[in-house]
Amino acid sequence: MSTKLKIALALAASLTLPATALAQTLNVATAGDQNMVDYIKDFLGPMFEKANPGVKVVAVGTGPGDSGSQKIYEKLSAQKAANADKWDFDVIVAHQKMSGQMVSEGLLAKYREKIATGALVTSPTASNALGTNVDGFVMPMFQSQTAIAYNPDMVKAPPATYADLREWVKANPKKFGYNGIKGGMSGVAFTAGWVYAFGGDAEKLIKGPYEAATKASWEAALAELKAFNQNAVITPGNAGTLDMLNRGEIAMGPVWVDMFYTWMNDGKLPPTMKLKLLSPGMPGQPMYYAVPAKAAQAELAAKFIAMATSPQVQADGIVKKFNWYPGIDAKHLEGKLDDATWKKLFSDLTPDDLSKNAKPFPIAPYFNDILESYEKKVVN
């Protein structure tokens, strides 16, 4: 054997040897944008490592949007199918749709009642993920909400309802922009809200039960949306809408509240911009902390989530750092936040607005029906 070959073999062998593990490694997989990965890596991770010497937190990002959650699901589902003893993820952070599916396929563990912060959650989304009962399996990490952002220099009296908006767009063509349904969730949320407003029984879409025939009743609403689109601008993505608002190209558009405030803090949106929650309601969604059914470090995972959902961490991390609404009941955060932060979060959209017009997304089968009907009736 030549020396070169020996070296090559030695190298190959060293690569395939299992990395010598630390005493305990907690693998946290998160869907969502890079900011989610950074939050775990730079904020929660070090905090947890400090409180638990010998533990190393490893954060893995699986990508933004539902596709990120889809990847987590595919991994766990594959490990279940392969009868693996221990699955690779200890904590996952996922969106509603896939979390519901993971619960119904037995991929997640029931842990909420075992941790102290479990009792601080009051949101209905903690037990119902788009129609799937997830009670006990998930803790909301945060609540995010969509709303209409508008430029008060261009819009003196913002529309208060979807019907008002429809009239406003007729009178002001190409001044309202949203990103359709393929460019990010703020457009999807706007579309779902449109169907809530004009498609008939919104409660049924949110609570079920599912009937395949319901989608036929959206014909008129979707035809109107098609006409509405003629006078709207289709923007490239969630950020595209904010970009166009910032440059004054559009006067109004649906955005995620947290993105809106983050962009404002970064100076990417003028501080004069305002938010309005249209009635009868626009959707928002939580992301969930969950523990896979065969997590290698289930105990540590629950401990990690308990820390991440404690009032102080929710105040400092979720609300202050990211401008999200807390996953646990907001009343537990009073006194943990400075006045300015508290006011900012609840100034444009009052707690009253939120309780009246902040809706969940439709249950999963209706959700898919809305998207596909949009593809069929509005785009085609």
Place this chain on the structure above:
Amino acid sequence: MPRPSLFGLLLVAPALALVAALFLWPLGHSLMAAFTLNGDFSLAHFRKAFELYSNDIVFTLLIIGLSTLLIAVISIAIAGVLTLSETGWLVAVLKQLYRWPLFIPFIVAGQCMRTFLAKNGMMNNTLVSLGVLDPSMTTSFLDWRGIVITFVWKQAPFVILMLAGAMASIDRSTVEAGRNLGASRLRCLIEIVLPQVGQTLLVALVLSFVTMLSVLSVPMMVAGSQPTMLTVDMAFRINAYGDYPTANALGVISYGITAIVAWIYLRHNLRQHAEGGR
């Protein structure tokens, strides 16, 4: 011929395994998924793909066809100037500049175009401040035009690079003979140079076509989604519905488009070989 040594085979094995594992296996898998429903052969996914996305298929073809055409025209012009121009400074400047986009990934190009082509973006703002445009006349190019502009900007340098290389290596005496007989430089380019580098141009354009067909970031970032390109629809099928079969059917449709282009190229190639053999 020497017998292939075991060591040699060992060296190729990882590459072969990689091709098999990362290309052939997924390809077979995606074909299977596209053509089966509950284990039986079915065209249901294609029916759905055509029902929902026929507009987008046409849109994709138009965008990429137009881009390829523009790339061809621009590359011929620039490569022609590089080869035939007698204006030294122009050639020097062009040579320096044209390659830059080659080093920029599509996603970065998309991001730049997003702010450059917007209604109140850099391009329009510059034109307005130069007095060329009135602010009320500006329009946003963030639609199909933005996609075409980004594709052309990004892919033309690649074609120019190949074309200018081919043009530089042809026998210059033919061009000089033409020039001596009074042919203009444009005529020399079209009648003497181009026919000699046609093969290279075709290869470069086919490669660009296939590359553009596979880009997700540009249509996603530059334009709104109605209508949009097939890559975006595939991503959407998977991300929104977890619907791999229809996404795979769309994938097979884009293999089909690629296959047509590849067939044109191969046929041309074979004919050339046949002519060369005579």
